[in-house]
Amino acid sequence: MEHSAVEVDPVDIHPVDINRGAAPPAATTVAAVLAVKNLHRAKSRLAATLSTASEGDDPTTRGSLVLAMFLDTVAALRGAGVTRIVVVSPDDEVLATARRSDIHGLPEAPAGSSTTSGLNAAFGYGARWAHETWQESTDLLFVQADLPAATSASFIEVLRETPHHRSGFVTDRDGTGTVLLHGSLLHKSLLQGAADPHGSPVLDWTPRFGPDSAAAHRAAGAVELDPGRRRWADLRTDVDTATDLAAAHELGLGAHTIEALRHL
Numbered sequence: 001m002e003h004s005a006v007e008v009d010p011v012d013i014h015p016v017d018i019n020r021g022a023a024p025p026a027a028t029t030v031a032a033v034l035a036v037k038n039l040h041r042a043k044s045r046l047a048a049t050l051s052t053a054s055e056g057d058d059p060t061t062r063g064s065l066v067l068a069m070f071l072d073t074v075a076a077l078r079g080a081g082v083t084r085i086v087v088v089s090p091d092d093e094v095l096a097t098a099r100r101s102d103i104h105g106l107p108e109a110p111a112g113s114s115t116t117s118g119l120n121a122a123f124g125y126g127a128r129w130a131h132e133t134w135q136e137s138t139d140l141l142f143v144q145a146d147l148p149a150a151t152s153a154s155f156i157e158v159l160r161e162t163p164h165h166r167s168g169f170v171t172d173r174d175g176t177g178t179v180l181l182h183g184s185l186l187h188k189s190l191l192q193g194a195a196d197p198h199g200s201p202v203l204d205w206t207p208r209f210g211p212d213s214a215a216a217h218r219a220a221g222a223v224e225l226d227p228g229r230r231r232w233a234d235l236r237t238d239v240d241t242a243t244d245l246a247a248a249h250e251l252g253l254g255a256h257t258i259e260a261l262r263h264l
Ligand SMILES: Nc1nc2c(ncn2[C@@H]2O[C@H](COP(=O)(O)OP(=O)(O)OP(=O)(O)O)[C@@H](O)[C@H]2O)c(=O)[nH]1
Pocket: 035, 036, 037, 038, 041, 042, 043, 044, 045, 046, 088, 089, 090, 108, 117, 118, 119, 122, 144, 145, 146, 240
C-alpha cells in the first residue's frame, strides 16, 4: 500500500546488517498484535472536533473512524507482507469487522472483569495467543491501531532495521509515545515458562504503552529506531487529536479513513 508521498532520505538508510547482524525477518514469519478498545469510549480527544463536523458527538461516527484507521493500519502491514495479524478488543463490532477482513479477532475480557486491564494487558494477551497459534513466528510486533497514514514501505524498512537480539521501537511524532514495538521471538530470554491464567507461556517482556511509553521502553532496554526521528513520519502519526488528523491528512490517508471522513 503506497498512498503517502513520504520522503525517505537515502543517506539515512542503514544497511540491514549494521543493526540486525543477521538477515531481516521474512514478513511472513512476523506476528502483529493490535488492540482497539470499546468503540463508544475510543478517541474521546477527537470527540470535540467530530462533534463540530457532525453536529453533536455521535459515537457511531467516531467508531467508524476508529475502525477505518485500524483497517488502514492493517492494510499497510499486509502490503509489507505481514499476514499474521490479530486484534484484541472487547468490542463486538471491532471483532466482526476483523472477521470480515480476515484478521483474527480475539475477544478481550470486558473492562472490570479482569485483574489486569488496559492496552498493555490486551497487547500481552494477544502476544501470548499469537505465540501459541503461530508457533514458527520469529518476530512479534505490537502496533498501534490508529496509524491511518502508515505505508507498507515504512513497515518494510522498520522490519529490516529491527535489532536481532533486542527489542526495538518507533516513537510517535513528538518522541514521547510509541507507535510500534518489536521483539524477536528467537531471543530465548524473551520467553519464560511460567504459566499464566490461560495456561500458556508468558512473554517475559511486557509492553509499556501509555504516557511516556518511549522513555519506559528505552528504560526497559529496547532500542529506539531512528532516534533522530528523520524517517517514518507516516508511522509516527498516531491520531488522537484534530491536529494529529490534520498531520496524517497532510501525509496521505489510507482509503478507509478517507471514506470514513467523507461520511462525517
Ligand atoms: N483492546 C484494548 N485496546 C485499548 C485499550 N486501551 C486503549 N486501547 C487502544 O490503544 C490505543 C491507544 O489508546 P488510548 O490513547 O488510551 O485511547 P484512544 O481511544 O486512542 O484515545 P482517547 O480516548 O482520546 O484517550 C487505541 O487504539 C485504543 O483503542 C484496552 O483496554 N483494550
